[in-house]
Amino acid sequence: MATSTLPSALSFSPATFAKLSPAPYLLAHLDPTSSSASPTRPSGRSPQQCRSPSVNTGSLTHANGSAVVRLGDSAVVCGVRAEVLRSSDVPTPYRGPEDSRREIEELGLLVPNIELSTGCSPGFLPGNAPGTLAQSLTQRLLSLLHLSKLVDVEDLKVKYQPPETEDDLPDAPPQLQTKAYWVLYIDLLVISLDGNPFDAAWGAVLAALSDTKLPKAWWDADREAVLCSDQLSEAKSLSLGSIPASLTFAVFTTAAPQKKLEDAKNWVLADPDNFEEELCNESITIVATEKSILRIEKRGGGFVGREAMRELVAHTQSRLGEWKQVLSSEHR
Structure with missing residues (x-):
C-alpha cells in the first residue's frame, strides 16, 4: 500500500521575508525568542556597531585634494578645487574683527555641493534635478564646515608686502595686504548609497581636505595679478583644526x-x-x-x-x- 507524503511547509528565504515583512524581519533579529541570543x-x-570606514586619498589627479570614502555599501567621492578670488572682486570686503569663521562665512570661501542623482540607489536616478535630500545635505555640510572652524582663513589668503616709502616710519612693522583668497569648491559625488549619507559625506570632506595642497601663490605688483608656482614641492597643505x-x-x-x-x-x-x-x-x-x-x-x-x-x-x-x-x- 502506497504511503502518502505530507506537503512541505511553505517557507521563504531571508531576503524574501525582508521584502514582504520588513518590520517583523528586523524585529526578529533585534528581539530573538531565545534568551541566550543577543540582539543582532x-x-x-x-x-x-558601526561600519568600518575605508578611505583612499589622491584619487582625482585634476583636483587639489580628493578622497573616496566607503561605509559598508555607501561610497562617496570628494574633490576639492581651489580657485583664486581677488580682493578687489569682493563686493563687500570683510572689515570685521579677526575671526576666521566669520571671515570665511561672509566671503563664501568654502563651497560644498553634493550630487545624488547618479544612480547610487533606485530612488536617485541619473539626470534628475537635485532633490530636497541633496540640498539639505549640502546646507548641513556648509554649516558644519563653518561651525567646526576646520579651515583657517590664513591658509586661504594671498598676502603682499608693499615696498617701503619715505613716509614709512623706520621702526614700524611691515604692513601686509591681503590681495586675494583661495576659494575651495568641495564637490561630492555619491556613487553608492546604502543609508547614512551624511556621515559618509562628512568623512569624505575630512579626507579630501586632509589631502588638499594649495600651490604657492604671490601677488605680482607689476602685472597686478596673482601668480602661482607649478612646483609640487612648494605646495602647502591646509593646517586643519580639531577634527570632529x-x-x-x-x-x-x-x-x-x-x-x-x-x-x-x-x-x-x-x-x-x-x-x-x-x-x-x-x-x-x-x-x-x-x-x-x-x-x-x-x-x-x-x-x-x-x-x-x-x-x-x-x-x-x-x-x-x-x-x-x-x-x-x-x-x-
Missing part, C-alpha cells in the same frame, strides 16, 4: 497607536543602513570632538532621553578615534 541586526552587526566626528543613530520601536507607550520596545541603531532607515521614524546625528559637542540634530520621535543621549555622545567620541586612525594611515 540583519547585517550581522550589533545595535551599537559625525555619527548618526536611528531608533527602531514597536510602538503603535493601539499599544501603550510603556509597553513598546526600542533599539538605538548606530550607523543605520538603508533598510533600517526606512523602518525608523526617529534619528539623531551627533557631531563632536574629543572635548566638546558641536551639534546634535534630532528628527522625529521622542524615545531617546537625556541619559541615553549621553551614551550616544560618548559613542560618537569613541568613533572619532577610528576616523583619526584611518585618516592618519592615509598620510603616512
Whole structure:
C-alpha cells in the first residue's frame, strides 16, 4: 500500500521575508525568542556597531585634494578645487574683527555641493534635478564646515608686502595686504548609497581636505595679478583644526497607536543602513570632538532621553578615534 507524503511547509528565504515583512524581519533579529541570543541586526552587526570606514586619498589627479570614502555599501567621492578670488572682486570686503569663521562665512570661501542623482540607489536616478535630500545635505555640510572652524582663513589668503616709502616710519612693522583668497569648491559625488549619507559625506570632506595642497601663490605688483608656482614641492597643505566626528543613530520601536507607550520596545541603531532607515521614524546625528559637542540634530520621535543621549555622545567620541586612525594611515 502506497504511503502518502505530507506537503512541505511553505517557507521563504531571508531576503524574501525582508521584502514582504520588513518590520517583523528586523524585529526578529533585534528581539530573538531565545534568551541566550543577543540582539543582532540583519547585517550581522550589533545595535551599537558601526561600519568600518575605508578611505583612499589622491584619487582625482585634476583636483587639489580628493578622497573616496566607503561605509559598508555607501561610497562617496570628494574633490576639492581651489580657485583664486581677488580682493578687489569682493563686493563687500570683510572689515570685521579677526575671526576666521566669520571671515570665511561672509566671503563664501568654502563651497560644498553634493550630487545624488547618479544612480547610487533606485530612488536617485541619473539626470534628475537635485532633490530636497541633496540640498539639505549640502546646507548641513556648509554649516558644519563653518561651525567646526576646520579651515583657517590664513591658509586661504594671498598676502603682499608693499615696498617701503619715505613716509614709512623706520621702526614700524611691515604692513601686509591681503590681495586675494583661495576659494575651495568641495564637490561630492555619491556613487553608492546604502543609508547614512551624511556621515559618509562628512568623512569624505575630512579626507579630501586632509589631502588638499594649495600651490604657492604671490601677488605680482607689476602685472597686478596673482601668480602661482607649478612646483609640487612648494605646495602647502591646509593646517586643519580639531577634527570632529559625525555619527548618526536611528531608533527602531514597536510602538503603535493601539499599544501603550510603556509597553513598546526600542533599539538605538548606530550607523543605520538603508533598510533600517526606512523602518525608523526617529534619528539623531551627533557631531563632536574629543572635548566638546558641536551639534546634535534630532528628527522625529521622542524615545531617546537625556541619559541615553549621553551614551550616544560618548559613542560618537569613541568613533572619532577610528576616523583619526584611518585618516592618519592615509598620510603616512
